Amino acid sequence: MTDLAHLATPGTEIAVRVTPKASRTAIRIEKDQIRVYVTTAPEGGKANAAVQKLLAKALGIAKSRLTLIRGQTARDKVFRVDG
Template identity: 35%
Template sequence: MSDWYRVAGDGRITLTLHIQPGAKKTEFAGLHGDALKIRLAAPPVDGKANEALIKFVAETLGLAKSSVSLKSGQTSRRKVLEVLGANATTIAGLAA
């Protein structure tokens, strides 16, 4: 298992992310220390980047947006998301 995601006993998966808002396109950009880096096309204004992040992660994992929640880092580049109903193998493949 990697440092950037953790699987809880009840199936919840916690993701540690490093976000780069205002990028040309939204994409995964590999590992950044102990976090997965994600470039977001959305600007870091009025929560637009947080909304875009949740939508991007949910769509990538084939989940409803309600299955992905922001646990910490509302105004920081370093964010922690909690994901319900995802497969740990699928999550691990995001960094590839």
């Protein structure tokens, strides 16, 4: 898994591009962009929850410290690390 611990500072906004219904769960950095692949379908916020959980694990923080601030229904999302 990609280590993103250097981004775990409170107040940091992390932009990600999400691919739901992927064949496997992964985080990759491609062309200076964080790409998150999750196997869940984008129904009822399940994919957002999976992205939040995976991103929190890569950051080494609790998922409750990540807040989705933009992109609730879009592939491009922005999460904020809370203190």
